[in-house]
Amino acid sequence: MGGAAVALLAATRRSSIPLVTSSLPRAARGLHEAAAAAGEDKARTRRRRSSSSSFLGPDITDTWDPPPRPAASPLPPRAAGVDYESTATIIDGKSIAEDIRLQVAEEVLQMKNAVGHVPGLAVVLVGDRKDSQSYVRFKVKGCEEVGIKSLLAELPRNCTEDEVVDSVSRFNEDPSVHGVLVQLPLPQHMDEQKILNAISLDKDVDGFHPLNVGNLALRSRKPLFVSCAAKACLELLLQSGIDLMGKHVTIIGRSKVVGLPTSLLLQRHHATVSVIHAYTENPEEITRGSDIVISAAGVANLVRGSWLKQGAVVIDVGTNPVEDPASDFGYRLTGDVCFEEAVNVASAITPVPGGVGPVTIAMLLANTLDSAKRVYGLSD
Numbered sequence: 001m002g003g004a005a006v007a008l009l010a011a012t013r014r015s016s017i018p019l020v021t022s023s024l025p026r027a028a029r030g031l032h033e034a035a036a037a038a039g040e041d042k043a044r045t046r047r048r049r050s051s052s053s054s055f056l057g058p059d060i061t062d063t064w065d066p067p068p069r070p071a072a073s074p075l076p077p078r079a080a081g082v083d084y085e086s087t088a089t090i091i092d093g094k095s096i097a098e099d100i101r102l103q104v105a106e107e108v109l110q111m112k113n114a115v116g117h118v119p120g121l122a123v124v125l126v127g128d129r130k131d132s133q134s135y136v137r138f139k140v141k142g143c144e145e146v147g148i149k150s151l152l153a154e155l156p157r158n159c160t161e162d163e164v165v166d167s168v169s170r171f172n173e174d175p176s177v178h179g180v181l182v183q184l185p186l187p188q189h190m191d192e193q194k195i196l197n198a199i200s201l202d203k204d205v206d207g208f209h210p211l212n213v214g215n216l217a218l219r220s221r222k223p224l225f226v227s228c229a230a231k232a233c234l235e236l237l238l239q240s241g242i243d244l245m246g247k248h249v250t251i252i253g254r255s256k257v258v259g260l261p262t263s264l265l266l267q268r269h270h271a272t273v274s275v276i277h278a279y280t281e282n283p284e285e286i287t288r289g290s291d292i293v294i295s296a297a298g299v300a301n302l303v304r305g306s307w308l309k310q311g312a313v314v315i316d317v318g319t320n321p322v323e324d325p326a327s328d329f330g331y332r333l334t335g336d337v338c339f340e341e342a343v344n345v346a347s348a349i350t351p352v353p354g355g356v357g358p359v360t361i362a363m364l365l366a367n368t369l370d371s372a373k374r375v376y377g378l379s380d
């Protein structure tokens, strides 16, 4: 285990914050239990701290590419340091992620002591997209912090599909690797399905394998892995003490990374779920009737304050670069939700950055740990 992991563990022992007791390593123990485990104590701590139609095939787009709508009223000006006089709780994803990493680090150490092995995560990165490169860096750094071994295969944009599949196959066969993922999106000329299909079911820590998705959809079945972003959304809600049973949740976007698995996971928690997308009529009306709104559309400031019911809970999964001459990089990251407006309407909201993103990375570490625990017979 590296120095960073040791420092993290030392912090665990010093920390007065109880270790995460919700979905993370308990994901393997079942979703109901996870909901129960995320109970009041943790919530209090957090509050304190701040067609089958004949023409639509299965390949319908994942992206939010809305048809023209009447122009929205202009966004309010952004002003640094402005106090928006909101009573909304800002859900602190960074701190929730840290709790999860602490728990993972503790369990990795226990595994090392018990069986002499640590979990291993292999990442395949194709091409030179700056955003993908930084997400992969977050994953590698996260592994380092908790004592998980990481392996990275970087392939040029113009490599062949077979070369990508070969990389995946090598990691599938490596017994020191318990999780394999291919960073998305892949270059356009590649067949994503063919490449993802090459990942072993029992190393599919992204949870994108059809059997994992299918088992998530079927009530009495248990997937080996669930999408990290979906688990992150759930974790943020549960840790914030939000009751899901019977609540109306609207999810904006239906991708395999976020929208689809989050809708399935929420139904297992007895929420009533609407999934809306680019072709949905009156999206504003649907979100305005919702207790919880989860946006994963990939469109900056799509969700305005007027789209929300007073007191709604908002989980913003979008990380959209928008031009900002005042920033060092010439751009800044903005969510799908117009934060300045939403914060005055919502009862709780995740920021971007610092909301869903860090928890997504932490969930990947947790999935990798779960996978290794299964291999070494340490699962609950």
Ligand SMILES: Nc1nc2c(c(=O)[nH]1)N[C@@H](CN(C=O)c1ccc(C(=O)N[C@@H](CCC(=O)O)C(=O)O)cc1)CN2
Residues within 6 Å of the ligand: 134, 135, 138, 181, 182, 183, 184, 185, 206, 228, 229, 257, 319, 333, 352, 353, 354, 355, 356, 357, 358, 360, 361
């Ligand atoms: N194979 C996968 N590909 C992609 C996934 C995935 O889960 N598996 N999800 C996204 C990208 N993603 C992880 O891969 C990801 C995106 C954003 C963040 C994050 O921490 N964001 C930060 C801000 C980022 C920054 O400062 O640059 C935040 O929101 O605070 C983590 C992971 C698509 N591809």
